[in-house]
Amino acid sequence: MSNHLKNITLRIWRQAGPAAKGNFETHVVDEITDEASFLEMLDILNDKLVTEGKEAVVFDHDCREGICGTCSLMIDGQAHGPQRGTATCQLHMRQFKSNDTITIEPWRASAFPIIKDLMVDRSAFDRIIESGGYITADTGGAPDANLIPIPKVIADAAMDSAECIGCGACVAACPNGAANLFTGAKIAHLSRLPQGQAERYSRVESMVETMDDHFGSCTSHGECEAACPKEISIDVIALMNKDFRKAKFANRKDLARK
Amino acid sequence: MTLTDELFAKNTVKLDSKIPDGPVADKWDNYKENMKLVNPNNKRKFKVIVVGTGLAGASAAATLAELGYQVDAFTFHDSARRAHSIAAQGGINGAKNYKGDGDSVHRLFYDTVKGGDFRAREANVHRLAQVSVDIIDQMVAQGVPFAREYGGLLDNRSFGGAQVSRTFYARGQTGQQLLLGAYQQFSRQVGLGGISLYNRSELIDIVVIDGRASGIVVRDLVTGEITSHAAHAVVLATGGYGNAFFLSTNAMACNVTAAWRAHRKGALFANPCYTQIHPTCIPQSDDSQSKLTLMSESLRNDGRVWVPVNPNETRPAHEVPEEERDYYLERLYPSFGNLAPRDISSRAAKRAVDKGQGVGPKKNGVYLDFSEAIERLGHDVVQERYGNLFEMYERIAGENPYETPMRIYPASHYTMGGLWVDYELQTNIPGLYAAGEANFSDHGANRLGASALMQGLADGYFVLPYTIGNGLAPLLNKPMPGIDHPEFKAAEDAARNRYNAYLAINGTKSPDYFHRELGKIIWDYCGMERTEEGLKKALELLPALYQEFKTDLRVTGSGDDMNQTLEKAGRVDDFFQLGMLMCRDALDRKESCGGHFRAEYQTDEGEALRDDVNYCHVAAWQWGGDPMTPNLNVEPLEFEAVHLATRSYK
Ligand SMILES: Cc1cc2nc3c(=O)[nH]c(=O)nc-3n(C[C@H](O)[C@H](O)[C@H](O)COP(=O)(O)OP(=O)(O)OC[C@H]3O[C@@H](n4cnc5c(N)ncnc54)[C@H](O)[C@@H]3O)c2cc1C
Ligand code: SF4
Ligand code: FES
Numbered sequence: 001m002s003n004h005l006k007n008i009t010l011r012i013w014r015q016a017g018p019a020a021k022g023n024f025e026t027h028v029v030d031e032i033t034d035e036a037s038f039l040e041m042l043d044i045l046n047d048k049l050v051t052e053g054k055e056a057v058v059f060d061h062d063c064r065e066g067i068c069g070t071c072s073l074m075i076d077g078q079a080h081g082p083q084r085g086t087a088t089c090q091l092h093m094r095q096f097k098s099n100d101t102i103t104i105e106p107w108r109a110s111a112f113p114i115i116k117d118l119m120v121d122r123s124a125f126d127r128i129i130e131s132g133g134y135i136t137a138d139t140g141g142a143p144d145a146n147l148i149p150i151p152k153v154i155a156d157a158a159m160d161s162a163e164c165i166g167c168g169a170c171v172a173a174c175p176n177g178a179a180n181l182f183t184g185a186k187i188a189h190l191s192r193l194p195q196g197q198a199e200r201y202s203r204v205e206s207m208v209e210t211m212d213d214h215f216g217s218c219t220s221h222g223e224c225e226a227a228c229p230k231e232i233s234i235d236v237i238a239l240m241n242k243d244f245r246k247a248k249f250a251n252r253k254d255l256a257r258k
Numbered sequence: 259m260t261l262t263d264e265l266f267a268k269n270t271v272k273l274d275s276k277i278p279d280g281p282v283a284d285k286w287d288n289y290k291e292n293m294k295l296v297n298p299n300n301k302r303k304f305k306v307i308v309v310g311t312g313l314a315g316a317s318a319a320a321t322l323a324e325l326g327y328q329v330d331a332f333t334f335h336d337s338a339r340r341a342h343s344i345a346a347q348g349g350i351n352g353a354k355n356y357k358g359d360g361d362s363v364h365r366l367f368y369d370t371v372k373g374g375d376f377r378a379r380e381a382n383v384h385r386l387a388q389v390s391v392d393i394i395d396q397m398v399a400q401g402v403p404f405a406r407e408y409g410g411l412l413d414n415r416s417f418g419g420a421q422v423s424r425t426f427y428a429r430g431q432t433g434q435q436l437l438l439g440a441y442q443q444f445s446r447q448v449g450l451g452g453i454s455l456y457n458r459s460e461l462i463d464i465v466v467i468d469g470r471a472s473g474i475v476v477r478d479l480v481t482g483e484i485t486s487h488a489a490h491a492v493v494l495a496t497g498g499y500g501n502a503f504f505l506s507t508n509a510m511a512c513n514v515t516a517a518w519r520a521h522r523k524g525a526l527f528a529n530p531c532y533t534q535i536h537p538t539c540i541p542q543s544d545d546s547q548s549k550l551t552l553m554s555e556s557l558r559n560d561g562r563v564w565v566p567v568n569p570n571e572t573r574p575a576h577e578v579p580e581e582e583r584d585y586y587l588e589r590l591y592p593s594f595g596n597l598a599p600r601d602i603s604s605r606a607a608k609r610a611v612d613k614g615q616g617v618g619p620k621k622n623g624v625y626l627d628f629s630e631a632i633e634r635l636g637h638d639v640v641q642e643r644y645g646n647l648f649e650m651y652e653r654i655a656g657e658n659p660y661e662t663p664m665r666i667y668p669a670s671h672y673t674m675g676g677l678w679v680d681y682e683l684q685t686n687i688p689g690l691y692a693a694g695e696a697n698f699s700d701h702g703a704n705r706l707g708a709s710a711l712m713q714g715l716a717d718g719y720f721v722l723p724y725t726i727g728n729g730l731a732p733l734l735n736k737p738m739p740g741i742d743h744p745e746f747k748a749a750e751d752a753a754r755n756r757y758n759a760y761l762a763i764n765g766t767k768s769p770d771y772f773h774r775e776l777g778k779i780i781w782d783y784c785g786m787e788r789t790e791e792g793l794k795k796a797l798e799l800l801p802a803l804y805q806e807f808k809t810d811l812r813v814t815g816s817g818d819d820m821n822q823t824l825e826k827a828g829r830v831d832d833f834f835q836l837g838m839l840m841c842r843d844a845l846d847r848k849e850s851c852g853g854h855f856r857a858e859y860q861t862d863e864g865e866a867l868r869d870d871v872n873y874c875h876v877a878a879w880q881w882g883g884d885p886m887t888p889n890l891n892v893e894p895l896e897f898e899a900v901h902l903a904t905r906s907y908k
Contacts, residue, residue: 002544002619017819035543035656043548043770046823050768055815056823060336062509064549065650067434068340090653115480116820123457126337130449134442135401139321139719142392142399146356149410159403159428162435166339195401 002035005093009101010045012057018113024103038081038091039064039071058117066090066229069165072172073118074105079169079227087167087229107172111179111214122168124214125182131210132203133186135195148194161188163230170224170232176216181224183211184236191243201247208244267889270880271526275893276680277381282899283364286385289681293724294731301326304730307474307489308332309461309516312341313433313711314694315495316440317718323452325723330487331444331453332476334460334511334825339441342497342509343714346433347554347647349415349425350711352394353387357414361422363387370709371900373419373599374674374702375852375868377532379876380899381681382699389720390712394426396719400439404428417707418555419599419907425708430554430646436711440718461516462756462828463749464492464523464690467739471690475749477757479825482818484750484757486741490733491689491726494520495718498673498695500533502833502840503785504777506670507539507552513829514836517677517696525685526878526891528678528698530836531844534705534853535786536671537603540654540664541623550669551654553626554647555707558596560631560640561664563587563603565624569614575625575663586610594907601704601853601866602907604668608786609864611667623665632660668786672710674701674853675843678878678893682725683717686878691726693717698876703852757817760827765810769826772807776830776837779803784841789857793845797838801886804834835885842879842888849873870902 008029015022032041039061046056062070066087073088075081080088083095096102104118112120162185170181187204190196196203218237225234278289296304304327308319311333319331335341353366367387371378398404398412404426405413414423428435447453456476463475465486473488496516500506521527538553564583571578586606591598598606607624610616617623632640637660641648648659655665677685677692679699684691694714701709739745783796807830815821850859850866851873859867868874876893 033544033546036546040546040548044546047768047770050770050812050814050823051766053812053814055821058820058822062335062340062511063342063345064510065345065551067431068342068344068509070336070340086653090650092653092656094656119820122336126339126445126448126455126457129339129442130445132449134446135399136446137396137399137443138324139317139396139443139723140392142395145354145394145398145404146411150406151410152406152408155403155406155410158401159435162403162428162438163431165434166337189403190401193401193403195399 002033004031004033005096006031006098008032008096008098011101011103013105014057014117015114017116022114032093034092034094036093037064037089038075038093039089041093058119060119061089064089067165069167072107072120072167072169074107074172076103079107079173080229085229085231087165107168109171109177111171111177112168125166125168125179127214128179128183128207128210129186132199132206133190135190136199137195150194154192158189158192161185161232161236164232165230167229169227169229171215173223173227174216175221175223176219178218179211179215180218180237180240181228181232181234183207184240185232187240187243188236191239200243201250204240204243205247205251208240267882269891270889271686271891273686273878273891273893274680275379276682277379278681282380282384285381286388290724293728296727296731296734298326300734302328303734304328305330305489306726307487307492308495309474309493310341310495310497310694310696311335311338311441311444312343312495312497312694313437313440313714314718315341315493316437316444317715318493318495318693318722319453320440320443320447321719321723322726323447329447329453330456330489332456332459332461334458334479336458338444338455338457339438341437342512343437343711344434345509346711347430347552348417348556349427349432349708350393350436351417351424351708352390352426352712353424354391354394356412357423359422361424365422366390366424368900369420370700370706371702372905373706374704375866375905376702376874376897376902377851377895378700378702379895380897384899385721386700386713386716389716392720393712393715397436397439400443402428402435402439415556415559416597418558418597418603419706427556430644433711436715440715460825461496462519462753464520465745465749466523466687467743467745470688472739472743473741473746475746475753477753480820482816482821484753486746486750488739488741488746490730490738491691493691493693493722494677494696495693496696498676499836500670500673502777502837503670503781504774505542505547505550505781507536507550510549513832515829515832517692518832518836520677520685520687520690522881523687524881525687525690526678526880527675527839528876528878529675529843530840530879531784531847531854532674532703532852533670533840534600534672534674535604535668537600537607537668538626538666539669539671540651541618541620541667551650552669552671553651553664553666555600557626557644557647560635560643561596561626561628562630563596563624563626565610565615565617575617575627576629584615591907598907599704599706601855604786605855607668618665623667625663626666627663628659629663670781672705674698674703674705678876682728683721684725684729689729691722693722703854757824757828760811760813760824761817763809763811763813765812767810767812769811769813769823769830772803772811773826773830773833775803776800776834780837780840784844787855787857788844790845793841796841797845797886800834800838800841807831807834838885839879839888843877846890847873847877868904874902
């Protein structure tokens with residue numbers, strides 16, 4: 001049965017544009033059912049703001065099921081809020097109590113510039129994928145899907161890292177703003193599969209280099225793993241680093257032969 | 259105003275479905291043998307705009323770019339990876355017959371035609387079944403980690419409306435994995451320069467010059483800037499309109515604007531009343547809810563649906579003895595049982611809840627019970643199959659499905675209707691194509707589970723790349739209008755005026771308020787069950803509410819930067835106009851078929867009663883200048899390979 005929370009104070013980051021100076025704005029939610037999701041609470045607040053003639057708080061969201069990776073809020077200093085393995089949109093008000101004060105901020109990372117209020121630009125992630133986060137297989141001409149059996153454990157392990165939703169919480173949580181968990185997850189997905197072997201080393205080289213162009217460097221804090229809504233294991237970073245070293249070595253050998 | 263049949267003009271456009279010659283199984287091969295080709299070196303002389311980067315759009319854009327066309331891709335999302343396709347859970351069909359259980363292209367074709375209640379075009383459906391096998395090969399080659407058996411071969415499950423196991427899946431995240439596969443292939447082309455990507459960019463108009471689609475007008479959602487883009491062909495892969503109901507399982511941003519704006523520029527909108535209400539969603543818990551969550555239909559493989567026999571039952575589920583439970587799907591449809599198709603299962607749930615047998619605090623659900631499956635298979639196997647869905651359920655409903663049966667209820671999920679297209683997926687406007695959920699083509703009056711992902715990828719990977727070439731070949735080296743053409747300027751001005759007008763109303767109610775109210779009307783009168791009286795009522799309520807929208811809307815902020823309230827206003831405006839067409843179409847179709855259930859037309863047992871003499875056709879509506887006065891065009895459906903039969907799942 002549902003309960004009602006009373007008197008929730010929200011401190012929300014407002015920022016008019018990328019170059020504008022931002023500040024916290026305070027709003028009080030008098031009453032809300034604990035069945036409501038966190039974002040539904042913001043919907044209700046926004047509806048009220050618009051009716052009062054004020055501008056709604058801008059925030060990114062879409063699927064509201066924890067799968068699209070669009071939602072992206074720093075809640076009380078934690079990426080996606082207090083519940084482990086949970087994206088912002090899956091957070092329900094049951095996680096909070098009456099009279100709580102909740103601070104809501106955007107992802108803060110130099111690679112993710114703020115667009116407005118709580119919305120940031122994460123296109124640097126797309127640049128990493130564009131540089132090699134794929135298996136080259138033009139449409140048509142693929143062999144029968146069952147031609148290459150893949151042991152279940154391998155397929156499952158690939159799936160574990162393929163589950164990354166590209167939300168950027170790992171970057172936001174990292175003191176250095178590094179994207180190693182995101183990049184490592186894609187590399188681990190593709191490099192574990194037989195289909196991904198042909199490009200294994202060229203892929204890791206170009207993805208890591210693109211990552212380094214945009215993001216900070218990893219110093220193994222491990223905050224990323226704790227913040228990740230899909231609980232991607234930090235092991236993927238080790239795998240990426242190992243492959244990257246091999247790639248550098250292999251490519252030197254190739255060059256020497258020429 | 260009274261609503262009579264005479265209100266609309268009929269057969270105003272000549273419809274040519276361009277179905278190739280030959281027996282149904284040979285049509286696609288015949289088409290490919292006879293189509294015109296564009297020489298590889300000439301392909302780069304053509305620019306193709308693809309709007310939408312879901313499964314249909316990303317696969318089309320990537321393939322067209324691989325072939326050498328210049329592709330401009332647009333999405334209102336921040337990244338191509340986020341389209342609504344990402345949320346699909348259950349799986350994708352492919353007639354591989356890997357299980358040796360008697361599947362074949364013909365059987366998938368037949369199941370889809372029958373599942374659609376004989377209201378789809380045979381030739382399109384057959385092609386879909388044919389290319390379904392190539393999709394699975396293509397996705398595996400790209401590294402999609404589909405579920406596998408211990409021997410390393412691909413695993414399959416079964417879905418509603420089928421008696422074979424032909425559904426491929428990746429845990430409960432099949433849509434995510436397929437979309438990421440297509441997105442990666444798409445991103446490779448962005449990196450190589452074959453695709454220019456415009457993200458956070460919303461199509462707000464289509465430009466038609468001398469009867470041909472010549473480009474689009476787009477609003478940059480970050481800066482508010484409105485710009486034009488010209489091309490030789492435009493593909494709309496912009497998804498469905500299920501959010502017309504406000505509460506649905508669709509992602510929050512899904513909307514009909516792209517298709518609707520094309521409709522207003524002359525593209526016919528087909529079968530708008532064919533909407534799918536999915537039987538297994540989490541029931542609404544309170545009135546402020548913004549969105550409903552689907553529980554994958556795959557759960558019906560092992561879950562059993564029941565309600566207490568006694569409407570006044572108060573005991574918790576596990577205390578209700580077997581003989582006081584009504585496993586109504588197993589009782590009514592013994593051969594398909596819990597896997598009866600969606601429309602049938604949804605209506606059965608509605609009947610139970612309407613009779614007062616609903617469960618949960620609001621008595622607005624039915625049970626989906628796993629206790630028997632847990633006993634039979636063990637906790638671990640059930641967890642392996644459905645673990646993430648159970649977890650998702652618990653997060654939302656606050657109950658643990660391993661211990662308490664899930665509560666489910668139908669919700670708006672998918673729209674079979676959409677832009678009318680011919681066999682080439684071209685609308686009646688030359689140069690304008692529609693793919694994926696945005697078109698009406700393959701599912702008739704009801705879509706079977708795991709067939710939307712299949713259709714989106716079929717359209718994008720294996721159909722459009724051929725048919726667009728056939729359309730472009732004759733245009734080689736012919737001059738095409740550029741964005742300096744006055745039509746582009748006029749469309750830009752009209753769009754600017756439209757958005758400025760929303761800002762200028764300065765009323766008292768938000769776009770969300772209107773969306774919610776609009777959704778209630780459509781759900782009540784054009785939802786799971788429709789009547790002549792109700793639809794007529796809706797057609798009085800909707801214009802009145804629309805009038806209020808136009809005079810009492812409040813949009814704060816400006817049009818010169820990121821303004822989600824303004825975006826929403828434009829989308830709700832188009833939903834209003836579409837909503838009127840949905841009701842009009844439902845009123846005009848005096849039969850029940852698939853997802854369109856008219857209470858007046860049912861069998862003694864309460865099943866849909868089709869009228870093949872008068873309604874075995876596609877209803878394709880033409881914009882008539884006002885949302886209340888559309889013109890009806892009819893494309894008769896002819897069945898050669900399958901016999902029109904009464905659908906039975908008993
Ligand atoms: C919860 C859920 C689960 C599902 N599960 C399954 C399943 O298991 N199996 C199955 O087969 N089907 C399933 N479906 C259905 C299936 O997911 C969809 O039908 C399908 O993914 C639609 O793909 P699409 O490419 O046509 O459109 P979408 O994925 O909706 O993509 C639309 C694209 O168009 C863009 N767009 C739209 N309008 C504009 C505009 N005006 N300007 C610019 N860009 C625009 C969007 O940004 C987006 O990129 C499910 C649906 C839901 C809601
Ligand atoms: S690794 Fe985790 S936190 Fe980082 S983008 Fe992927 S899902 Fe988000
Ligand atoms: S809104 Fe899609 S993951 Fe949160």
